[in-house]
């Protein structure tokens with residue numbers, strides 16, 4: 001066992017440290033190679049100690065949510081993947097506020113809000129991410145986004161050898177379309193508070209059910225994917241550009257431009273991360289050539305994709 005593994009075992013507990021963990025089991029794309037180390041942080045103290053150690057020793061690390069917006073290279077991730085454990089999944093209500101731990105699944109949080117008669121999270125009820133991932137991405141759908149309801153998020157930062165927690169508003173986090181300041185100033189979301197509106201429980205549930213049906217009708221939920229592969233370019237829809245380029249159903253191995261929704265690249269079976277990546281590049285090239293528009297991936301690429 002090397003020094004890094006020893007230290008991870010000491011800080012997180014050996015039962016929480018896995019070596020060469022296949023990331024295909026932790027990503028909704030169901031593809032990708034192993035993470036050199038896969039560590040579950042059981043408590044805030046363990047997370048803080050891990051981040052402090054990894055930052056000060058210059059080791060590479062990544063905070064994983066539900067893996068619903070990442071693609072890990074087949075060669076894997078040669079750093080420490082940190083997953084937040086059960087202690088980060090609490091959800092509670094305080095009047096019109098809902099406070100949720102960063103590892104709480106959005107789906108569960110929106111159902112909790114609905115059961116409390118609190119409206120505002122309906123848009124999130126079909127997004128398969130966690131609160132942490134949703135704040136990081138400013139997740140949104142059907143006209144709603146995290147920015148509209150986020151009161152604050154508590155963020156663990158590390159700077160100049162010190163770890164500290166800061167409470168940041170949506171404005172301070174500079175939330176905009178699929179963007180937060182966490183992309184530039186790395187920090188770990190610990191929990192978030194949302195301000196919601198009281199409403200009739202049955203009406204909230206009805207809105208959630210309607211959005212669920214829309215998703216099922218429009219999106220290829222039967223296959224692995226990371227949702228929309230590309231961001232919406234200003235003035236266009238990525239799916240429409242891809243469709244107009246004749247790429248509906250285009251494939252590379254088991255990676256395929258969804259027949260149902262051209263904005264999704266799906267894994268129809270055993271697609272490798274390289275096949276998914278190659279198809280992404282082909283789509284970008286064709287759309288650029290046909291329409292002069294650059295498609296920027298929404299999905300976050302991790303590891304080395306060079307041949």
Ligand SMILES: Cc1cc2nc3c(=O)[nH]c(=O)nc-3n(C[C@H](O)[C@H](O)[C@H](O)COP(=O)(O)OP(=O)(O)OC[C@H]3O[C@@H](n4cnc5c(N)ncnc54)[C@H](O)[C@@H]3O)c2cc1C
Nearest residue numbers: 065066067068069129130132133134139140141189226227
């Ligand atoms: C079928 C399907 C449908 C989707 N529909 C939508 C949709 O309608 N709208 C939408 O916006 N997205 C959608 N997505 C994409 C995805 O679900 C969102 O981007 C989601 O917010 C990602 O959350 P996650 O927990 O899975 O994050 P991950 O994919 O695990 O990580 C994404 C990023 O968030 C960071 N992150 C995760 N947790 C934390 C934390 N605690 N602190 C700091 N950073 C963190 C990671 O480091 C990474 O950079 C869809 C995906 C799928 C598969």
